[in-house]
């Protein structure tokens with residue numbers, strides 16, 4: 001395997017909003033930064049969302065300039081389609097081994113013209129659309145992807161050679177091999193984000209088998225201007241739904257799933273989607289079944305009250321079961337809280353599970369960084385900085401440290417970048433004691 005070597009001040013792992021912000025904050029201060037992202041484009045979950053609560057600004061309009069800024073910041077080395085696989089201590093810093101997965105496309109030659117994509121005969125489910133739409137075996141991952149280069153899915157390619165013939169610059173290379181990259185760095189920042197509760201997690205909600213029971217991320221794609229169908233429809237028959245119902249805490253505060261914490265964002269994203277739906281489908285009835293509404297941030301309570309005023313129905317009750325009728329309509333069995341625990345059945349056209357946030361990556365085997373009891377990265381001192389891990393020189397930001405919204409992700413990214421900056425300075429000046437409140441705190445927690 002060919003090996004490339006780079007030397008940087010900071011390695012950021014994960015190219016969602018938290019990782020991008022961390023990398024930009026450090027690079028803008030003059031530090032050399034490597035940003036490693038496992039997918040073929042940076043952007044994380046945020047680039048696939050429709051609009052953001054509570055401002056209802058377009059997500060793509062906020063995220064795309066940030067992605068572009070990362071690509072154009074000369075102090076950032078961007079490594080996409082790349083994963084860290086081992087690490088060793090190197091004096092005061094680290095040597096990190098990462099593998100660049102083969103794209104089967106020469107990144108230096110590819111112009112992103114997509115001629116190869118247009119001729120490819122293989123249609124696959126599109127992961128960017130949460131598998132709702134279709135995409136080719138060779139493709140630019142999505143329209144605003146950074147970098148704007150194609151990636152070839154070798155597992156689903158039928159080796160017909162049409163892309164090779166179509167490419168004017170001869171960029172397709174079926175002989176490409178994985179490439180090893182050795183990254184020498186003073187500090188590491190983990191911004192590996194989250195995954196959502198799998199659709200098949202709860203048998204009570206049909207184990208992911210009921211076609212008209214979708215999740216919050218599906219609805220984000222249906223509502224997004226860049227979505228797969230251009231409007232909201234239900235999967236079973238492509239009809240516009242007249243009655244849409246949300247199930248809150250579908251994967252959070254649930255002992256049976258081992259997820260006892262509140263995922264914080266689900267109430268707010270359900271309210272946001274309900275508001276967007278009342279614009280997209282003005283005649284539809286929209287209901288949110290909930291146990292508590294947690295509108296935790298600045299302006300969020302007002303956002304909730306606005307939704308009520310718009311006619312969105314909030315029903316305090318636990319959805320115990322969803323089954324489907326002969327027309328594949330989801331039928332809800334609801335234990336009503338406000339009516340002395342009576343059990344009622346309501347039929348809707350489309351159900352949306354407000355799925356929770358789960359940790360996406362376990363950093364312990366590679367980075368020796370311990371997790372908290374919920375499985376997110378342990379941050380020892382919430383008062384001093386939520387961005388320290390238990391290991392000196394390794395910091396964390398965003399949803400990798402626990403469920404959080406975009407505002408908090410950006411705030412922890414700034415805090416991680418400033419903690420890392422102080423740490424790098426102290427290491428490079430050879431004065432471990434100066435900014436070493438940070439290093440000391442990490443060492444203390446390590447020995448605690």
Ligand SMILES: Cc1cc2nc3c(=O)[nH]c(=O)nc-3n(C[C@H](O)[C@H](O)[C@H](O)COP(=O)(O)OP(=O)(O)OC[C@H]3O[C@@H](n4cnc5c(N)ncnc54)[C@H](O)[C@@H]3O)c2cc1C
Nearest residue numbers: 014016017018038044045052053193194216398399405406
């Ligand atoms: C349905 C839904 C709607 C939402 N709507 C809103 C909203 O309107 N407003 C709001 O404020 N918040 C919203 N959120 C929350 C928001 O998505 C998160 O706050 C935000 O995406 C967190 O960003 P992040 O960068 O920490 O994580 P992510 O977006 O998950 O990014 C992590 C990145 O790290 C990469 N990665 C993971 N592991 C590795 C690895 N081992 N090596 C390299 N790369 C790796 C991933 O591929 C990804 O690109 C919503 C969440 C959901 C589920």
Ligand code: SF4
Nearest residue numbers: 110111113114116167
């Ligand atoms: S591989 Fe060739 S045809 Fe495909 S996008 Fe790149 S330059 Fe265009």
Ligand code: SF4
Nearest residue numbers: 120157158160161163
């Ligand atoms: S060789 Fe593979 S990627 Fe290229 S056009 Fe054929 S099926 Fe698509």
